[in-house]
Amino acid sequence: ILLDLFENENHPVFKTVTNLFLDLSIFFDRNKSPDYNYVYDQVIGYGELVSTTIVSNYLNEIGIKNNWLDVRELVKTDNYYRNAKVDWDATQDAISNNVKRNVLNITQGFLGSDSNNFTTTLGREGSDYTAAIFAYCLNAESVTIWKDVPGVLNADPRYFENAQLLNQISYREAIELAFYGASVIHPKTLQPLQRKEIPLFVKSFLNPEENGTSVSKGQDLEPHVPCFIVKKNLVLISLSSLDFSFIVDENISEIFNLLAKYKMKVDVIQNSAISFSVCVDNNYKNLEKLLQHLKAKFKVDYTENVSLYTIRHFDKKSITALEENKTVLLKQLFDQTVQIVTQ
CATH class of the missing domain: 3.40.1160.10 (Acetylglutamate kinase-like)
Known part of the structure; x- marks a missing residue:
């Protein structure tokens, strides 16, 4: 790519990109952390760093002057790797003091850094979120x-x-x-x-x-x-008490604590007097650990690879069409929204 864009092989961009790959190689050689999420965040951002470096240098080369920014110095977060939360006060200070408003700035999406300057990522759709963070801190007129x-x-x-x-x-x-x-x-x-x-x-x-x-x-x-949304590859977990006693607030609180402990994102819940069902994302691959913990206190059934359909502003026709040729495992209707779990 560099050879296609830059005629002069002595252009500084070649050294900059080489150094980025060298930094990545050094990390792999020296890393001793067994924490997958930490390692993931230290590695995944190099694609953004390399691509924005190339774009910034190329635009400067053809006369479109711009300023390259390392977003990790601007968006400050906690250390919840792969889904970090923004420290808004620190981020506001960093952006206000370091982003020039009268020039074209090019930076990365979805990256940040924690208080130890380790790279973090902002989770799903993090690049769009980055645009919103900058817009908020700079009082932008609009975001596209x-x-x-x-x-x-x-x-x-x-x-x-x-x-x-x-x-x-x-x-x-x-x-x-x-x-x-x-x-x-x-x-x-x-x-x-x-x-x-x-x-x-x-x-x-x-x-x-x-x-x-x-x-x-x-x-x-x-x-x-009507607006249709589908989330695939979820897990439906159904719990009931071992002795047919009621599922009370204390049980539900314990269940949610375990879901949080094992980083299970809850998509929909349904409960009755003696049962509790929850549809979750198993993004962190902790399902087996969660099930072992739950089986100590509950009768547990679960179904993997289910789909969760949501219809906003539904009508009878839209529900009927959606359910056709599907096995419905769970269904909930609200004022303007219906959610259906199918297999």
Whole structure:
């Protein structure tokens, strides 16, 4: 790539990129930590560091002057590796004091660093979140996120036919959709923007002149159509008491403590007097440990590789079509939302 972009092999970018790979090699040679999540975060960010270094240098080479920033010096977090929480006060100070507003800045997405300056990552959709962090700290007029889709659709076209473009979504509705798993925008991206009422535009880099979707104050949803979300490869765990006694608050509290301990993200719960069901992400591969712990106090059944479907603004027709040819394991209806776990 470098040889294609830079005629002069003595250009400083060659040494900079070489040094980044050297840093990575040194880390592997010296690392003694058995913590997979820590090691993951120290390694995964090098793709962003290398690619932004190349882009920044190339733009400077063709006359588009810019300033390369190491985002790890600006976004400060705790040490919850792979899903770090932002230290907003420290991040605000770092961005305010180190980002020049009158120049083009190029930096990385989804990375940060903890108080020991170890690299952290911000979790799912962390690059979009990074844009929102900078917008919030710099009081930006707007944020534009470029995707390979026309904007926010009412369904993922990979799984649903006839997906429609949503022209306008309110912050609240976008957060609701994202909370249930809509893949275009994550709730944590929206929250800092909502606090300062900074509009978010989701547009297609394939057709940059098209309007895309506006997420801002205003109409909840336009057009007002059912919105479909699916999360796959989840685990449905069903618990019941060993002696048919009630599942009381104390039991539920213990269950949630174990889910937190083993880093199981809860997607939906359902409970009755003597049973408790929960659908979770097993991203950290701790399912077996969790089940062993639960079996000490509960009768445990579980089903892996289930799918969780959510329909916002559902109608009878949309539910019927979704359930066709599927085995429904769990179903919950709320005012504007239905959730269905299928196998």
